[in-house]
Amino acid sequence: MDNESGSSNGGHLTVEQAIANLQGEDLGLRVYAAWWLGRFRVDAPEALEVLIAALEDEADRTEAGGYPLRRNAARALGKLSDRRAVPPLIQSLECSDFYVREAAAQALEMLRDPAGIPALIALLKDEIPGTLPAPEPPYLPQPYDAILEALGTLGATAALPLISPFLDHPVPRTQYAAARALYQLTPDRQQANQYGDRLIQALSVDDLQLRRSALADLGAIGYLQAADAIAQTLAENSLKLISLKGLLEKQLQLTTPPDLSPGAIKVIDLMDSLL
Amino acid sequence: MPDTLQSLIQAVEAADSAKRLADAVQNLANAHLQGATPTLIAALGYNNPGAAVAAVDGLVQIGEPAVPLLLEQLDSHNYTARAWAIRALAGIGDPRGLVTLLGAATADFSLSVRRAAARGLGMMRWHWFPQDLLEIAQEEALDALLFVAQQDEEWVVRYSAVVGLQALAGAIALTHPDWLAQIRSQFEQMATNDASPAVRARVWRAQQLLEAGAARNPQPLDDKPSSLEETDWQTILQNLYARKSEERSVLSEGDPRRYRDLAAAISPQTLD
Numbered sequence: 265m266d267n268e269s270g271s272s273n274g275g276h277l278t279v280e281q282a283i284a285n286l287q288g289e290d291l292g293l294r295v296y297a298a299w300w301l302g303r304f305r306v307d308a309p310e311a312l313e314v315l316i317a318a319l320e321d322e323a324d325r326t327e328a329g330g331y332p333l334r335r336n337a338a339r340a341l342g343k344l345s346d347r348r349a350v351p352p353l354i355q356s357l358e359c360s361d362f363y364v365r366e367a368a369a370q371a372l373e374m375l376r377d378p379a380g381i382p383a384l385i386a387l388l389k390d391e392i393p394g395t396l397p398a399p400e401p402p403y404l405p406q407p408y409d410a411i412l413e414a415l416g417t418l419g420a421t422a423a424l425p426l427i428s429p430f431l432d433h434p435v436p437r438t439q440y441a442a443a444r445a446l447y448q449l450t451p452d453r454q455q456a457n458q459y460g461d462r463l464i465q466a467l468s469v470d471d472l473q474l475r476r477s478a479l480a481d482l483g484a485i486g487y488l489q490a491a492d493a494i495a496q497t498l499a500e501n502s503l504k505l506i507s508l509k510g511l512l513e514k515q516l517q518l519t520t521p522p523d524l525s526p527g528a529i530k531v532i533d534l535m536d537s538l539l
Numbered sequence: 540m541p542d543t544l545q546s547l548i549q550a551v552e553a554a555d556s557a558k559r560l561a562d563a564v565q566n567l568a569n570a571h572l573q574g575a576t577p578t579l580i581a582a583l584g585y586n587n588p589g590a591a592v593a594a595v596d597g598l599v600q601i602g603e604p605a606v607p608l609l610l611e612q613l614d615s616h617n618y619t620a621r622a623w624a625i626r627a628l629a630g631i632g633d634p635r636g637l638v639t640l641l642g643a644a645t646a647d648f649s650l651s652v653r654r655a656a657a658r659g660l661g662m663m664r665w666h667w668f669p670q671d672l673l674e675i676a677q678e679e680a681l682d683a684l685l686f687v688a689q690q691d692e693e694w695v696v697r698y699s700a701v702v703g704l705q706a707l708a709g710a711i712a713l714t715h716p717d718w719l720a721q722i723r724s725q726f727e728q729m730a731t732n733d734a735s736p737a738v739r740a741r742v743w744r745a746q747q748l749l750e751a752g753a754a755r756n757p758q759p760l761d762d763k764p765s766s767l768e769e770t771d772w773q774t775i776l777q778n779l780y781a782r783k784s785e786e787r788s789v790l791s792e793g794d795p796r797r798y799r800d801l802a803a804a805i806s807p808q809t810l811d
Contacts, residue, residue, distance in 0.1 A: 522743035
């Protein structure tokens with residue numbers, strides 16, 4: 265669950281220690297420090313600098329050739345909401361490590377900066393040389409879920425025709441990511457709703473992981489029509505509440521505080537029943 | 540229909556996969572049979588979230604008769620089962636669960652337990668309490684809920700505290716205008732200052748309902764009378780006094796509230 269109250273002093277580290285650890289010799293401490301700076305949203309300029317530098321780290325390698333520190337640095341940069349991280353993150357989309365590219369795409373989505381769109385499209389088309397596939401089955405060539413979700417959030421309307429074919433991708437999660445992006449990018453509401461409805465259908469599949477994934481997608485797009493289906497699907501209440509929170513926040517954008525739309529009140533009633 | 544109960548319990552015992560177990564517990568819970576209580580409580584400890592969710596729902600439906608066994612479960616060393624038992628107690632609102640809920644709402648490591656306990660604290664069966672005990676019980680609930688609303692770092696727990704405070708406001712509106720004023724001023728503060736838009740929205744809703752008098756619906760009329768005995772009430776009172784005297788030594792060394800940030804940092808992804 266996200267930490268919105270912004271406590272910055274939990275855990276064992278101080279900001280200075282974390283920044284020092286990130287530049288230190290101990291690889292384990294470096295990875296932990298990168299995670300920690302993101303977790304507590306440390307927005308000191310020095311933190312940004314060392315994390316950007318860590319995107320080019322060569323010291324920390326897995327047996328398969330992955331870059332654990334780079335992955336954590338990219339994830340942390342997504343949480344710091346400083347757009348100076350955008351160009352180096354775009355650069356990271358060219359990394360050979362699948363998971364670095366995935367983390368970079370997610371971070372670019374969180375930073376809400378459309379500058380990343382051309383590189384994300386190139387990656388979706390698998391046109392960036394030197395990018396190795398995922399080290400695990402089904403050995404996807406690119407982190408499609410993260411790329412599709414980022415394109416949707418960043419409003420990459422030009423990518424619509426490239427995204428549609430992913431509705432038929434063999435991996436269901438990737439289909440959902442495509443539906444989510446298409447919902448966000450389709451200007452005609454009625455047409456967009458058919459993509460939202462696909463995600464509602466995903467709430468009744470047999471696989472719990474897939475239902476969880478659909479819950480996250482519906483929360484991200486705030487699709488009000490899904491409210492009852494979200495409350496009823498078989499999954500943890502915590503995840504249903506996060507999903508409904510996405511619907512509620514979307515409704516709040518439609519009225520002036522403290523007015524609540526009928527949709528907002530409906531979502532609130534459902535959330536109350538899940539506490 | 541003892542045959543039905545027997546066969547439903549047997550189905551739980553015979554289940555040989557996580558999915559079948561969850562389904563069997565769900566079927567048993569749906570039957571609303573008091574005799575299912577021990578089996579449902581056992582299902583809280585199977586480390587099967589689907590089964591546990593269904594069992595909690597079933598126990599809440601059974602209500603008061605399930606409380607003594609649930610309180611026994613709280614002594615177990617199985618932390619997950621304990622957390623589920625607290626959720627069931629919160630859903631039932633039985634006075635014997637009050638002190639447990641006070642502790643769970645303010646200091647439990649698990650956010651889903653704090654969340655359930657906060658809501659439960661507002662929705663106790665206040666009409667069951669004898670007058671002298673009601674006063675102290677509601678004041679403790681008010682203090683705990685205000686603490687959670689102000690201090691908890693998780694949006695969903697603060698959200699739950701708002702729901703609890705709204706219900707409590709309904710229960711005390713006529714008897715304690717001073718407490719009502721405290722709740723209103725807490726809401727005013729959160730309506731603009733809470734970091735989470737969802738929590739702010741829930742506060743606006745609570746304010747609307749309070750203004751409309753809709754929250755002033757103190758107790759269900761068709762509810763059965765309490766079957767609690769004199770010894771139960773004595774135990775509740777003793778526990779409440781013990782808790783009050785503990786509070787005076789404000790957050791001493793060893794108070795779990797001191798360690799919550801640390802626990803959150805160690806396992807940030809924990810769900811339920």
